[in-house]
Amino acid sequence: MADHIGQRIASRRQARRMTQADLARESHVSLPMIKGCERGVRTPGPSTLEAIATALGVDASRLDPARVGSSRRAHAALPSISAAIAGHDIPLAAPGRARAQLRADVDTVVGWRLSAQYGLIAARAPGLLGDVLAHLHSASGIRRAETARLVVATARAADAVAYKFGAHDLSARLIDVMRWAAVRADDPDLLATVAYVRAETFLAARAHQAGRITLEQALDSGPAPKSPQSAATRGALHMRTAVIAARAAEPDGAHGHLREARRLAEKLPERIYLGTAFGPSSVRIHEVAVSVSLGRDHIGHVLDLAREWRPGEEIPAERRSGFWIEVARAQLWSGNPDGAFESLKEARKHAPQHVREHPWAREDIAKIRRLKRADTESLTAYAEWIGAV
Missing domain, CATH: 1.20.1050 (Glutathione S-transferase Yfyf (Class Pi); Chain A, domain 2)
Structure with missing residues (x-):
C-alpha cells in the first residue's frame, strides 16, 4: 500500500508543478520523508499524511483511499x-x-x-x-x-x-x-478571547444585533490594555465586533471598531496571542471581511486591497484561506467569475479542509459553474471536491 500512496503523492505533486523540496517546505515534513514516501520505502503516519495532503490541496483520503x-x-x-x-x-x-x-x-x-x-x-x-x-x-x-x-x-x-x-x-x-x-x-485577557470566540454563536444564529451588543459589553467591561497581550486580545475583539456590526448593517459601528483595532495593531507585531492571530495583517483581512459583510456596494475596497496586497506566512493558514474566500465572493459580485475561481483555488492551497466546509465557497463554486458556459475540467474537479455537484 505504501508505494501506492507514494505514487499518488508524486502524481499530485507533479500536477501542481511542485518539486519534492517544495512539498517538504509547504507541508513542514522532512525532505527525506517525502522522498522515502514517494519511493515506497517509508509509510507516512496519520499526521504526516494530513500535512502532505494539506500542502497538496487534497483530503488525505485522496492519497490513501483506505483512510x-x-x-x-x-x-x-x-x-x-x-x-x-x-x-x-x-x-x-x-x-x-x-x-x-x-x-x-x-x-x-x-x-x-x-x-x-x-x-x-x-x-x-x-x-x-x-x-x-x-x-x-x-x-x-x-x-x-x-x-x-x-x-x-x-x-x-x-x-x-x-x-x-x-x-x-x-x-x-x-x-x-x-x-x-x-x-x-x-484573567481579563482570557475573558476577552472567549468573548471573541463566542461571536460564533451569534453568527451561526444570524443574531447580529445581539452579538454586537454582547461583544461591546465585553469591551466595555474589560480593563484598558497594559501589555502587548492585553492590547492584542482587545484589538482582536474589536476586529470581530466590526464584522458583527457589518452583518447587522451598521457601517459606522463597523468602521469605528476597525479603527480601534488598527490603532492597537500599529505597535504590535503580527503573531498569535492567546490562540488568536492579531496585528496589522489581521486587521487588513478583517477590513475585507467587513466590506464583504456590508454588501455589494462596498466591494470596491476588497478588490483594490486584493490587487495590492496578499497575506503572508505571518498569518495562520485558516485565516489566509478565509481572506481568499472573501475576495472570491467580491470578485463574483463584481462580475469576474474567472478571478473568483482563481481566488478559491488560492484559498484551497492554504487550508483545504477549511474551504471544503465553508458554505460560501460551496455556494460560489456552484454559481461559477452555472455562469461558465464552457465548463473546464479543473472547475468540475473543484466542484466535485467541495461537494457542489
Whole structure:
C-alpha cells in the first residue's frame, strides 16, 4: 500500500508543478520523508499524511483511499466531544496524562486549529478535553489559572470542529465550557478571547444585533490594555465586533471598531496571542471581511486591497484561506467569475479542509459553474471536491 500512496503523492505533486523540496517546505515534513514516501520505502503516519495532503490541496483520503476522510472523521467524533464536556463542572476521574505532556498536546491541537486540520483535532479532542478538565478540578493557586487556559485552548480547538461541521448547539456548549474555565483563571485577557470566540454563536444564529451588543459589553467591561497581550486580545475583539456590526448593517459601528483595532495593531507585531492571530495583517483581512459583510456596494475596497496586497506566512493558514474566500465572493459580485475561481483555488492551497466546509465557497463554486458556459475540467474537479455537484 505504501508505494501506492507514494505514487499518488508524486502524481499530485507533479500536477501542481511542485518539486519534492517544495512539498517538504509547504507541508513542514522532512525532505527525506517525502522522498522515502514517494519511493515506497517509508509509510507516512496519520499526521504526516494530513500535512502532505494539506500542502497538496487534497483530503488525505485522496492519497490513501483506505483512510476515512476528514469530514467523516470529524462528524464521527462529535458525540465523543459532547460526552467529554457533559459533566465539565464535576470532578469525574483522575487525568490520564502528566501535566507536562498535557501542555505539549494542547499546543499541538492549537497548531492544528490554526492550520484547519479538523480531522486531526477530532481524533485527539475527546480524550484531551477529559484530561484538561480533570487537571483543572484538582489544580489550585497559580496552576489553576494556567490549567484554565489549557481548558479554554482545548475547548476552542474542539469548537473549531463543531462549528465548521454545523454542530452549532455543541459549539455553543463548548463556548460555555470556555466561559466557565476563563472565570476560574481570573484573567481579563482570557475573558476577552472567549468573548471573541463566542461571536460564533451569534453568527451561526444570524443574531447580529445581539452579538454586537454582547461583544461591546465585553469591551466595555474589560480593563484598558497594559501589555502587548492585553492590547492584542482587545484589538482582536474589536476586529470581530466590526464584522458583527457589518452583518447587522451598521457601517459606522463597523468602521469605528476597525479603527480601534488598527490603532492597537500599529505597535504590535503580527503573531498569535492567546490562540488568536492579531496585528496589522489581521486587521487588513478583517477590513475585507467587513466590506464583504456590508454588501455589494462596498466591494470596491476588497478588490483594490486584493490587487495590492496578499497575506503572508505571518498569518495562520485558516485565516489566509478565509481572506481568499472573501475576495472570491467580491470578485463574483463584481462580475469576474474567472478571478473568483482563481481566488478559491488560492484559498484551497492554504487550508483545504477549511474551504471544503465553508458554505460560501460551496455556494460560489456552484454559481461559477452555472455562469461558465464552457465548463473546464479543473472547475468540475473543484466542484466535485467541495461537494457542489
